[in-house]
Amino acid sequence: MKLKHTLVIPFFVLALLQSCQQNKPTEGNTVAEVKLQSPNFDADSAYAYTKAQVDFGPRIPSTPAHAKTADYLVAKLKSFGGEVSVQQAPMKTYDGKTHQLKNIIAAFYPEKKQRVLITAHWDARPFSDEDPNMGMRNKPFDAANDGASGVAVILEMARQIQQKAPDIGVDFILWDLEDYGSANDETPRETTWCLGSQYWAKNPTIKGSKPLYAINLDMVGGANAQFTQDAVSRQYAPSVVSKVWSIASEIGYGNYFINVTSGELIDDHYWINQAGVPAIDVIHYSDAAGFYSNWHTQLDNLNNIDRNTLKAVGQTMLEAIYREKPTQ
Numbered sequence: 001m002k003l004k005h006t007l008v009i010p011f012f013v014l015a016l017l018q019s020c021q022q023n024k025p026t027e028g029n030t031v032a033e034v035k036l037q038s039p040n041f042d043a044d045s046a047y048a049y050t051k052a053q054v055d056f057g058p059r060i061p062s063t064p065a066h067a068k069t070a071d072y073l074v075a076k077l078k079s080f081g082g083e084v085s086v087q088q089a090p091m092k093t094y095d096g097k098t099h100q101l102k103n104i105i106a107a108f109y110p111e112k113k114q115r116v117l118i119t120a121h122w123d124a125r126p127f128s129d130e131d132p133n134m135g136m137r138n139k140p141f142d143a144a145n146d147g148a149s150g151v152a153v154i155l156e157m158a159r160q161i162q163q164k165a166p167d168i169g170v171d172f173i174l175w176d177l178e179d180y181g182s183a184n185d186e187t188p189r190e191t192t193w194c195l196g197s198q199y200w201a202k203n204p205t206i207k208g209s210k211p212l213y214a215i216n217l218d219m220v221g222g223a224n225a226q227f228t229q230d231a232v233s234r235q236y237a238p239s240v241v242s243k244v245w246s247i248a249s250e251i252g253y254g255n256y257f258i259n260v261t262s263g264e265l266i267d268d269h270y271w272i273n274q275a276g277v278p279a280i281d282v283i284h285y286s287d288a289a290g291f292y293s294n295w296h297t298q299l300d301n302l303n304n305i306d307r308n309t310l311k312a313v314g315q316t317m318l319e320a321i322y323r324e325k326p327t328q
């Protein structure tokens, strides 16, 4: 995950704006008052799926943990009734190594013409190069939030979607090789990050109807997470940003999905947009505070995963999907 600020707002202005936002209680609606159209997203279940991935070890490309996790994810999605395929290709990373890319793709209710795409990356960054301890910076880390959390939310969504069909179809893609980028990569768009989604954008797998829109989930399990509206999401998919943020607020999660804009993030959503599908990013990032505090450090582990955040994101995603009604 890398960021490119398109505009620089003085820190204190943004911090002020944000603190106003944070202190404002979510008005009116609480989850209890709002009648959800979606099934109940089970945060314990999503937490268990996060743990299952972490238990394999860091999912670093070309390691046994990566191979075993791929098999686990394919089996899980099939068990939930998904039509699953794996997009594979040899992929060269910035360090000159070659890894076998595995984008894991699952279609639910493939017969439905109108569809939504939800994605997350499943690979783990090979080193914790943001760790405060210099001696740890070349070491792997659990990537419980930066990778496993988004995938876990998707698995729980898939489980619910199998039990109760929404009116539209749902596609999921778990991206590989998102997080193997070079920290010194300063090229603005063609980057060493997001190799899985870049490859997919050039070799799209969805042959039938194009999804109406896509939502990418990245770092959606940290305590007190705040998701801001990044410039790429706002530029390519402004109506999706408003839809998702207003649903979140309506069902009681406006303290997570805050009405604060942020600069341009080149994450997997950027490449989905290049493939012609309007896509947004739900990511724990703000211009003021940066990424999730344990981003790319040893502390991105299971102890720092918060079920409340998984719930806020998972329920909002399900609600967005179950509110979609096919148009003729």
Ligand SMILES: [Zn+2]
Residues within 6 Å of the ligand: 001, 125, 146, 179, 296
């Ligand atoms: Zn990352």
